[in-house]
Amino acid sequence: MVTATKNITEQFAEQGYVKVEGILDPETVLDPIIEEYHGVLDQLATDLFAEGQISSEFKDLPFDKRLIKIYQETGQAHAQYFDFSLPFSGVRPDTPFWTGPAVFNAFVNDNLLDVVEQLIGPEIYSNPVQHVRIKPPEKFLPSDDNGMPVIGATAWHQDHGVVTEEADETNMITTWFSLTDTPVESGPLRVVPGSHDDGLLTHCLDYEGNGPEFRGGRQIPERLFTKDQSVPLPTKRGDVIFLHKQLVHGSLANVSDQIRWSFDLRYNPIGENTGREIFPGFVARSKANPESELRDPDRWQKSWLDCRSRMAKVNQSGMDDVPFSRWEDGHPDCET
Ligand SMILES: O=C(O)CCC(=O)C(=O)O
Numbered sequence: 001m002v003t004a005t006k007n008i009t010e011q012f013a014e015q016g017y018v019k020v021e022g023i024l025d026p027e028t029v030l031d032p033i034i035e036e037y038h039g040v041l042d043q044l045a046t047d048l049f050a051e052g053q054i055s056s057e058f059k060d061l062p063f064d065k066r067l068i069k070i071y072q073e074t075g076q077a078h079a080q081y082f083d084f085s086l087p088f089s090g091v092r093p094d095t096p097f098w099t100g101p102a103v104f105n106a107f108v109n110d111n112l113l114d115v116v117e118q119l120i121g122p123e124i125y126s127n128p129v130q131h132v133r134i135k136p137p138e139k140f141l142p143s144d145d146n147g148m149p150v151i152g153a154t155a156w157h158q159d160h161g162v163v164t165e166e167a168d169e170t171n172m173i174t175t176w177f178s179l180t181d182t183p184v185e186s187g188p189l190r191v192v193p194g195s196h197d198d199g200l201l202t203h204c205l206d207y208e209g210n211g212p213e214f215r216g217g218r219q220i221p222e223r224l225f226t227k228d229q230s231v232p233l234p235t236k237r238g239d240v241i242f243l244h245k246q247l248v249h250g251s252l253a254n255v256s257d258q259i260r261w262s263f264d265l266r267y268n269p270i271g272e273n274t275g276r277e278i279f280p281g282f283v284a285r286s287k288a289n290p291e292s293e294l295r296d297p298d299r300w301q302k303s304w305l306d307c308r309s310r311m312a313k314v315n316q317s318g319m320d321d322v323p324f325s326r327w328e329d330g331h332p333d334c335e336t
């Protein structure tokens with residue numbers, strides 16, 4: 001909520017986040033991404049049908065209904081098909097992911113990078129900690145072993161907590177936007193304003209203390225911050241939210257009738273450690289060395305294909321050759 005009285009950098013410094021409205025053009029930036037993902041869903045349906053896992057390819061259904069039908073019939077969220085990232089372990093030479101040109105176009109969007117530049121300077125690296133999150137209405141979703149929807153609300157965390165210690169000094173910034181409007185009932189981000197001033201908090205693995213909604217997974221115990229002060233950040237198509245890496249945040253459940261579809265991308269100053277160095281980043285903007293900027297979506301895709309080949313040789317069969325998590329079990333903060 002940028003107001004005339006507060007500029008972007010001031011609000012970011014004080015609150016640890018800022019929402020800037022109308023940065024991404026829905027027609028030229030967001031619609032082509034949605035179009036591209038129709039092909040991804042097609043591929044998923046073709047693969048699952050060929051494996052006998054679904055009763056039809058559901059070609060006649062619109063995107064949302066087709067996705068929901070597939071999740072229901074298989075009992076799984078096939079998030080990896082859509083994501084522009086890879087799992088931390090068990091990657092196979094053919095693990096699916098999506099790094100299409102319309103997606104890349106958003107990563108290097110000038111309006112987006114203009115705000116990133118205001119916050120971290122003009123030498124901007126695309127940090128590979130990045131995800132697409134497509135969350136259907138929870139009422140239509142199958143449940144996991146804990147009785148929770150297979151893809152639901154995100155538990156409390158700081159993005160600093162998801163990178164390794166090598167990135168402790170990195171000025172990483174998170175950008176979050178949705179491809180569809182995300183009103184409160186669709187499960188937008190929720191943030192604890194000002195919580196970025198309290199340093200890195202303990203993240204507990206498989207924590208049970210934050211109530212049934214967030215059972216399991218890596219998260220910050222609620223007693224370590226002031227949850228009462230949290231605010232939801234609903235967005236319209238085109239708005240972008242910028243988060244400080246130590247801002248405590250999570251997201252709400254999708255209790256609407258619409259899918260909730262967001263991208264979270266991160267940037268840091270060129271040369272700083274990304275905290276996930278085995279994954280590929282790239283120079284998104286450089287005033288000092290403009291020819292180093294990546295503008296070829298095929299090269300971006302190739303960098304992830306190469307990464308997949310590397311990952312298919314490490315972190316297999318329960319091994320932890322390349323660490324992704326900084327947190328160990330047994331911290332006193334994690335007792336319930
Ligand atoms: O979209 C969500 O549910 C969580 C996103 C998030 O944690 C992030 O963008 O850092």
Ligand SMILES: [Fe+2]
Binds near residue numbers: 157158159249
């Ligand atoms: Fe996050």
